[in-house]
Amino acid sequence: MRDLFHEELDAIAADHLRMTSLIRDAIESATQALLGADLKLAEKVIADDLLVDQIANSLDERTINLMARQQPVASDLRSLVSSLRISSDLERMGDLAHHIAKLARMRFPNKAVPVVLEDLIRDMGSAATKMVEKMAVVIEFRDLNRAIDIDTDDDEMDALQRKLIGILLSDDWGNSVESAVDMAFASRYYERFADHAVSVGRRVYFTETGEYPAKK
Amino acid sequence: MRDLFHEELDAIAADHLRMTSLIRDAIESATQALLGADLKLAEKVIADDLLVDQIANSLDERTINLMARQQPVASDLRSLVSSLRISSDLERMGDLAHHIAKLARMRFPNKAVPVVLEDLIRDMGSAATKMVEKMAVVIEFRDLNRAIDIDTDDDEMDALQRKLIGILLSDDWGNSVESAVDMAFASRYYERFADHAVSVGRRVYFTETGEYPAKK
Numbered sequence A, B: 001m002r003d004l005f006h007e008e009l010d011a012i013a014a015d016h017l018r019m020t021s022l023i024r025d026a027i028e029s030a031t032q033a034l035l036g037a038d039l040k041l042a043e044k045v046i047a048d049d050l051l052v053d054q055i056a057n058s059l060d061e062r063t064i065n066l067m068a069r070q071q072p073v074a075s076d077l078r079s080l081v082s083s084l085r086i087s088s089d090l091e092r093m094g095d096l097a098h099h100i101a102k103l104a105r106m107r108f109p110n111k112a113v114p115v116v117l118e119d120l121i122r123d124m125g126s127a128a129t130k131m132v133e134k135m136a137v138v139i140e141f142r143d144l145n146r147a148i149d150i151d152t153d154d155d156e157m158d159a160l161q162r163k164l165i166g167i168l169l170s171d172d173w174g175n176s177v178e179s180a181v182d183m184a185f186a187s188r189y190y191e192r193f194a195d196h197a198v199s200v201g202r203r204v205y206f207t208e209t210g211e212y213p214a215k216k
Helices: A004-036 A039-070 A074-107 A115-141 A144-169 A177-209 B004-036 B039-070 B074-107 B115-141 B144-169 B177-209
Strands: none
Touching: A004 A039, A004 A074, A004 A115, A039 A074, A039 B074, A074 A177, A074 B039, A074 B074, A115 A144, A115 A177, A144 A177, A144 B177, A177 B144, A177 B177, B004 B039, B004 B074, B004 B115, B039 B074, B074 B177, B115 B144, B115 B177, B144 B177
């Protein structure tokens, strides 16, 4: 049977899972809004990010109160510190989805993504969604193999970004500088989003084992 | 007289100050390396960032141990949680200076900054240095007015970034797409650097007063 402290830790993980579910929807919708110049969807992502921020704030409050009340021993304290850091990674992932949606809104009614990059942006969006889905499994089931997996996905994201930047800088880039700058920023947002997913995986790993997985 | 716990808090602030001093040098040198295509200086910034990361890691360890040993009451606990967050802001500022230096290295022996943007990049570098210097005063003397000041400086940084992006996107941008993408990223790194300085100011304010300053 779980004691009260561990029940509260479970409740924190449940809130991380709620945030993750919101972030999953946000990054998927942001990608769709960016590709389809869908203003309504972009606005929804921007508005919904407030909810992620609210959960993060109330969770911080609760986690710090739990530290103060329970005076946890070293390993439990490390769990709580990791929880605070996971919240802040998740909050930042929400921000990055929000940034992508803002790019879509800024160029509306035009499409921000030129045809030549549509597939790549779609791939970056899918990679991001896949990572956030794995992150949910890691948070819910403390699945450490999956936590390490996220690192491999991140290599894929980095490769997609390099490919995208290569296209922007190639001699036959036929689009505007504005479009190149937009796409450079978009790729950066996806890449940072992925970095934070890796970070969450590593923090859960740390919470469960007391050490970080080896960097590849 | 300070008790042991508060002496340890002072020691943490002293380490934050050491990090801040390294970051100050890093952002100043990175800007100089970027403007002057100075490979040696860029390499130095990249290598020195390891030191910032090392201090951050050992500081995290010490802060969490202090939490575990001292079982601090609510307000002291909040100070320690803020300390962890300040470390992570500072570590990220180091990373961003490192990113700027890597841009300089990537384009060496060419200059990454086109002539038309030299003044603006210099201004962004100066704004960043000014913010990090204020941050040092805030950390050392808990100067809350200065903490709020950093927010105003951030508006200046945002304005500089908007101006830079405006030049990239103007019809008379006579430089390459590569250069536009480089400068878009550089401006983003300065802008994020400034955001983290604001965040440090707000966290010190919170530690001292128990609340965050009103957002403007």
